[in-house]
Amino acid sequence: MTKPLTIAMPKGRIFEEAAGLMQQAGYDIGAGAEESRKLILEFPEQNINVMMAKPMDVVTYVEYGAADIGIAGKDVLLEQDRDVYEVLDLKISPCYIAVAGLPDQPLSRIAPKIATKYPKVASDYYREQGEQIEIIPLNGSIELAPLIGLSDRIVDIVSTGRTLKENGLVEYEKITEITSRLIVNPVSYRTKSERIDPLIEKMGEQVGVNS
Ligand SMILES: Nc1ncnc2c1ncn2[C@@H]1O[C@H](COP(=O)(O)OP(=O)(O)OP(=O)(O)O)[C@@H](O)[C@H]1O
Numbered sequence: 080m081t082k083p084l085t086i087a088m089p090k091g092r093i094f095e096e097a098a099g100l101m102q103q104a105g106y107d108i109g110a111g112a113e114e115s116r117k118l119i120l121e122f123p124e125q126n127i128n129v130m131m132a133k134p135m136d137v138v139t140y141v142e143y144g145a146a147d148i149g150i151a152g153k154d155v156l157l158e159q160d161r162d163v164y165e166v167l168d169l170k171i172s173p174c175y176i177a178v179a180g181l182p183d184q185p186l187s188r189i190a191p192k193i194a195t196k197y198p199k200v201a202s203d204y205y206r207e208q209g210e211q212i213e214i215i216p217l218n219g220s221i222e223l224a225p226l227i228g229l230s231d232r233i234v235d236i237v238s239t240g241r242t243l244k245e246n247g248l249v250e251y252e253k254i255t256e257i258t259s260r261l262i263v264n265p266v267s268y269r270t271k272s273e274r275i276d277p278l279i280e281k282m283g284e285q286v287g288v289n290s
């Protein structure tokens with residue numbers, strides 16, 4: 080038997096939709112994954128191994144070839160800028176990255192403080208705007224920062240808008256739309272093309288791409 084195809088799947092909010100899409104494409108790899116504490120799930124009848132990874136780490140596993148393919152949010156790809164092939168927009172887990180803050184607060188002072196878990200996305204955005212800023216890196220509950228005066232703005236994911244609304248914050252600018260993407264390790268793309276090409280094609284059919 081040839082070596083299994085290894086897939087890095089994001090634990091958390093993308094998992095169910097991503098596993099559902101793979102199942103529709105004929106790759107039945109979701110069963111029991113979220114209830115289990117196992118991190119490597121084997122599907123010998125399909126010759127596939129699934130690694131359950133933190134969403135932010137999926138790109139790392141794929142870049143280093145620990146996984147042949149993976150599913151990651153475009154936010155993670157923009158932030159990390161890694162050496163992987165982004166082969167398909169899966170159009171799942173839609174959201175966007177936006178600038179938000181307290182209402183009626185013009186950005187008046189020099190080098191305003193921007194709290195974010197996306198320092199690269201935020202720096203790139205303000206560089207394009209020609210504005211000098213100071214990044215305050217945080218890992219979660221980003222909306223706290225302007226409420227307690229730690230930052231002038233946040234750069235964060237917005238999905239329903241509920242978190243902003245319930246904390247009395249408003250959106251100032253939309254930076255970019257986000258969906259999840261299928262990514263492939265560049266070496267695997269060449270050496271395992273007999274497994275990876277059909278997978279891309281079948282998943283493409285599910286998301287309405289004619290390949
Ligand atoms: N409301 C949302 N908040 C955050 N991410 C979202 C949202 N809606 C869709 N996404 C997408 O889901 C991906 C994974 O989000 P998830 O919250 O599971 O991971 P995470 O940010 O690493 O969370 P945690 O650190 O809490 O485990 C994001 O990278 C993004 O592409």
Ligand SMILES: O=P(O)(O)OC[C@H]1O[C@H](OP(=O)(O)OP(=O)(O)O)[C@H](O)[C@@H]1O
Pocket residue numbers: 218219220221222235236237238239240241242243
């Ligand atoms: O527009 P909404 O639907 O309210 O979603 C946006 C919120 O969801 C995410 O946080 P998450 O739930 O991942 O928690 P975190 O603060 O720990 O990152 C994101 O960072 C926003 O805070």
